[in-house]
Amino acid sequence: MSANEQFGFLDEYAKKEIRRTTLKAVAIPGYQVPYSSREMPMGRGFGTGGLQLTLALIGHGETLKVIDQGADDSVNAVNLRDFIEMTCPGINTTTLTDEADLIQSRHRIPEKPLREDQLLVLQVPYPDPLVVVEASEDKRKVLHGEADYSRLLVKLYEDIVKFKEITISHRYPTRINDHYVIDPSPIPRWDVPKLHNSKALVLLGAGREKKIYAVPPYTRAIPLAFQDVPFRVENFYDAKGNRRTCQRCNCDTSFLDEYIDSESGNKIYRCSDADWCEEQLSKNVSEKQLHEKVMLDEQAYDRQVETAPSSENAYQALDVPQSADEIQGVINA
Amino acid sequence: MGYVAIKGGSHAIEGSKIAFDHLRTKKSDSSAPLDTDTIEHQLRLLHSRVISEGGIYHPRLASLAIKQAQGDTLEASFILRAHRSTVPRLAETDALDTSNMRVTRRISSAFKDIPGGQMLGATTDYHLRLFRMDLLNESPEQFQAISKSWMEDLNLDSIPDTFPKVVEALRNEGLLAPLEKQKNQPKPFDITREPLVFPLPRSAALSTLARGEQGGLLAMAYTNMRGYGDIHPTVAELRVGYVPVMMPHPITGKPMEIGEVEVTECEVVAMYEQQDGTPVFTLGYGACFGNNEVKAISMAILDRALQQGMKHGPSNPSEDPEFVLMHVDGIDSMGFCTHYKMPHYVTFQSDMDRLRATQEKQSMEETL
Amino acid sequence: MHKVLEVSGLSKRYGEGCPSCFEKTGPEFDTNICPDCGSVVAAHNLSFDLYQGEILGIMGESGSGKSTAVKCLFFDQEPTGGSATFYDQDQAYPLFSLNKAQQRRLSNHRFGMVYQNPHLGLNFDISAGGNIAERLLMSGVDHYGDIRQRAIDLLSRTEVLTQRIDELPKNFSGGMQQRVQIAKALATNPPLLFLDEVTTGLDLSVQAAILDLILEIQHQEKTSMIVVTHDLGVIRLLADRTLVMKYGRVIESGLTDQILEDPQHAYTQRLVASAL
Secondary structure, three states: OOOOOOOOOOOHHHHHHHHHHHHHHHHOOOOOEEOOOOOOOOOOOOOHHHHHHHHHHOOOOOEEEEEEOOEOOOHHHHHHHHHHHHHOOOOEEOOOHHHOOEEEEEOOOOOOOOOOOOEEEEEOOOOOHHHHOOOOHHHHHHHHHOOOOHHHHHHHHHHHHHHOOOOOOEOOOEEEOOOEEEOOOOOEHHHHHHHOOOOOEEEEEEOOOOEEEEEOOOOOEEEOOOOOOOOOOOOOEOOOOOEOOOOOOOOOOOOEEEEEOOOOOOEEEEEOOHHHHHHHHHHHOOHHHHHHHHHHHHHHHHHHHHOOOOHHHHHHHOOOOOOHHHHHHHHHO | OOOOOOOHHHHHHHHHHHHHHHHHOOOOOOOOOOOHHHHHHHOHHHHHHHHHHHOOOOHHHHHHHHHHOOOOHHHHHHHHHHHHHHOOOOOOOOOOOHHHOEEEEEEOOOOOOOOOOOEOOOOOOOOOOOOOHHHOOOOHHHHHHHHHHHHOOOOHHHOOOOOOOHHHHHHHOOOEOOHHHHHOOOOOOOOOOOOOOOOOOHHHHHHHHHOOOHHHHHHHHHHHHHHHOOOOOEEEEEEEEEEEEEEEOOOOOOEEEEEEEEEEEEEEEEEEEEEOOEEEEEEEEEEEEOOOHHHHHHHHHHHHHHHHHHHHOOOOHHHOHHHHHOOOOHHHHHHHHHHOOOOOHHHHHHHHHHHHHHHHHHHHHHHO | OOEEEEEEEEEEEEOOOOOOOOOOOEHHHOEOEOOOOOOEEEEEEEEEEEEOOOEEEEEOOOOOOHHHHHHHHOOOOOOOEEEEEEEEOOEEEEHHHOOHHHHHHHHHHOEEEEOOOHHHHOOOOOOHHHHHHHHHHHOOOOOHHHHHHHHHHHHHHOOOOHHHOOOOHHHOOHHHHHHHHHHHHHOOOOOEEEEEOOOOOOOHHHHHHHHHHHHHHHHHHOOEEEEEEOOHHHHHHHOOEEEEEEOOEEEEEEEHHHHHHOOOOHHHHHHHHHOO
């Protein structure tokens, strides 16, 4: 892949515009600042907004972490991280939340509370929570300006009337600094409270919709709700009332991904935040044991890769019965 | 340096790239790799479309984009557009005068005959859509013979260099608003440098449409043509050709031609309205890179519809600037459509949680 | 008595306008279209005071300018001349000098408007309860239970079956839609209520019920109201004082009883005489 000579892929004019837009966004918490979002080599919808922020802000010698759904090795995260590394020579990358100066994330905020010296960039598909009640951007601007979210709140009211619950799952509308209501990006409700009084600056970038907005540090971020129908996070309790735990590290305080185990067919739960899971695991296991475990995992994986069958030999390699007799043999066994 | 343990993800991406390229070379024993000239000329109209949607006039790279994207026009336009993001801006020309176009095709539906004549040029308009089976086994010799026969007996002097604009005739008669007023317009809006904030100037609408995805533009224009709108357009002129790009000489300051770009331009005359006391015809304008007639006509109709909508309020979707202009860009729409294939399991987890809570509440109520 | 609204020289003209517009239009000229420039003088030189707990009637036939006047006061239209001051909670608000945000705040919190056409006053995409909730939410109430209860209270007050609170307005009859509108307008206890032809087109018994409701509200809440209508019967029943308008001008004003018993202007006399 060929890339521009420029550090950070974008030309200086573009980076300057992004930084100015970001300053304005921080100065007006929750306000969606329009900018002329550039086309990037990855598709709109793949995080070009977050990417432009990262490229404009990260510097030589700084450390980057990129996650998608909480995982560093998810295809989207891998793609973005590779691109940023290639276009920003001299930066470091890490999977450790602790080590990162800038974290670009899709759909999750790390479980570990961030510090004042860290920066979180969230990828946003829809910046405007009012888009469900008003199609015209022109009219939405006026509603935001007057902090008139009554039509959005009526939607919540109608929800409660119909379902006795607020049914918004992710992208929960959240009021910043007591004025602008934002769409905090498709993070689960679980992560919304992390925005409130966060030590780290949280920036949100929408590439396709061409908006940047921010939740500055130590700012009020209150999810919309009613006094008597409060905001609720996801429920990880089973039918008996026990809090589910991560099958891998045993944690009972994190957001869990639900899997169907391919062998048993049962539901299993694992931490969504990969680095958090690693950290919890290392707390359960001694350092030496952990090191050994990691080495063994690596070796096993490499072996798997080396001996992975080529397409022609696939059948033989997988011990699939080749003849009727063999099949009969398998059945009789 | 931090340690990144990459598992499945990047291997999968690598494998995917290899598989994609493999498909391109499947018939490697019986066919040759495409070269950029083949694409530019034998797939000329596809090529035009990609240049137009990519928004950068680079015929060779457009061919490469088509080859690389294995013919997907959205992907190819995307590659070109992304490249454009990296190219520095060296200069800006003044607005190009299309009356200086080196015309290859030029017709008018408004008049039976026009100064310079109706030049049909190369078009499929009057083709019978029957298969030419002889093209199935075209040999290189037959191929070259067609090209050679064109060059014989060429009468180069019988065609004028430029053709007057039909709309000039309408202007001279006072049926169309004079050009002078239009020349005093502010600088065109640069959609690649400024964010789109509504209400938009007409130049922003036109430049958005010019890079718009052809199918989307056609569909929206069709809603207007077919009944939603009342534009009743007549094509005053449709011309295709090469427009010289003029820049001032760095020393003498004299305007010099630095190259030419292929452009399709369509001017559509629509219903008349009052402008400063005198009723005149209104003009819809469409122009794009390459030979793209459906696009230029669709653009002109949408231009007129949007002007109408911006003046009197939209009376149907094709007149609504937000509805049209936010949805015609192929790179934006395709990107977002494609993104649905990315992992969404955390948000889905959240959705499942809500549904389960709601179901639980309902079943609790039922048992009460 | 506490003055709620003071209107002075309210004027609304559509079109380019010229110096002779006001001189050559009006009831004496039998037109509100300026003969020189074609502009329409919808209302001109409208002045009146409104006191707390009072119902002012504005009566006239179609084209008299009565609706236009009220639309200007409710910020649906912009006047071309005149002033209006709203007195509320020891503050004076010069209505036409406020910016859009301030105007919206006033109209959300301190005014109520009921239109002849329910589509203008109700949101047909949300339930009846939702319409009332919207108004409460706009004024800052954030307790779901309170909102729900208030909506139920208001609907029962306006005699809408509370079981229908979650239905969409399009399922309601015209009379019921008007009641929901009134409930919505009352949600924030506004001191000033505008009612524009609210009973026109409804069945007589339904009209009577709604008029009764309006009187009840006046009596119980001491709400000041401006009632716009062409119906003499409505004026007779509701209005303490009345303005009679024709071709954009006020041709007669005073106590309703006096105007109906002893109309001075020829046009008023004709109106009163032609009442069924």
